[in-house]
Amino acid sequence: MADQPCGFLVLDKAAGLTSHACVARVRRAYKLKRVGHGGTLDPAVTGVLPIALGPATRLLPYLEGDKTYRGVVQLGVSTVSDDLEGEVLARYAVPALEAADLEAALASFRGRIDQVPPQVSAVHVEGQRAYARVRLGEQLNLAARPVTIQRLELLGWDAATASLELLVRCSAGTYIRSLARDLGETLGCGGALARLRRTEALGFGLEQAVPLEALDQAPLPALLNPLAALGHLPQRQLLDAELDGWRCGRALDHGLSLEAGEPVAVLGPDGNLAGMARTGEGGLLQPKLVFNALG
Secondary structure, three states: OOOOOOEEEEEEEOOOOOHHHHHHHHHHHHOOOOEEEOOOOOOOOEEEEEEEEHHHHHHHHHOOOOEEEEEEEEEOEEEOOOEOOOOEEEEOOOOOOOHHHHHHHHHOOOEEEEEOOOOOOOOEEOOEEHHHHHHOOOOOOOOOEEEEEEEEEEEEEEOOOOEEEEEEEEOOOOOHHHHHHHHHHHHOOOEEEEEEEEEEEOOEEHHHOEOHHHHHOOOOOOOEOHHHHOOOOOEEEOOHHHHHHHHOOOOEOOOOOOOOOOEEEEEOOOOOEEEEEEEOHHHOEEEEEEOOOOO
């Protein structure tokens, strides 16, 4: 594994590109088949798109799922997709609103809430994607799902255009388009997402991101060490005498304060990632992923 690219590339995705197209471009540039992204961005959305290459793709389930966005919500309109990309369903008069009115409405969306996904979304409905059924003219009744919004801040309010800018930090699976729609309903005037930029995902931020055009230059962007994505997890470093046993799948003691099933990043004696483990019976670390060499 050590002789093939392995790590993370963080793209600053431009508008108009699909996440799938970005993955395909990375795959061609690095001449790798094993490439995957850490959370789809809609084509109109810009910002952080973490991409795992090589053996690092196996680490995606262990990464922190929270994401941060900056977005603009347009009040006074309702669309089929809950953003301004979709067909307009209705337009409404926007009442005279002050920042205090917006803050009061936002308060009801902080914390754990039940959220209905947009009609135009990748949610599965009886074996089909919701967006595919909507394209056939169906009106769907999607079930609400629990999500958590840890941070929701009003960054600006433009009464002249009836638009507001928000900062949102949320759990995986949260739809900012749904938040825009529901906020508009709470304010009594409809709402749709006008613009969205993801500033953080899976522990990676814009400061680590490169544009897709960087793949057209030599040398290719250096990949981030897999450990850069695992800083939120406890670690256990192997002793030299433990390395062979680890590679054979032998459980480890750890001396850490851990809950049952909690993931742990296991480092080799050289400090590079040797794999992932979870606490099992008897409090031992059970190997779940074993890498021969990652660095």
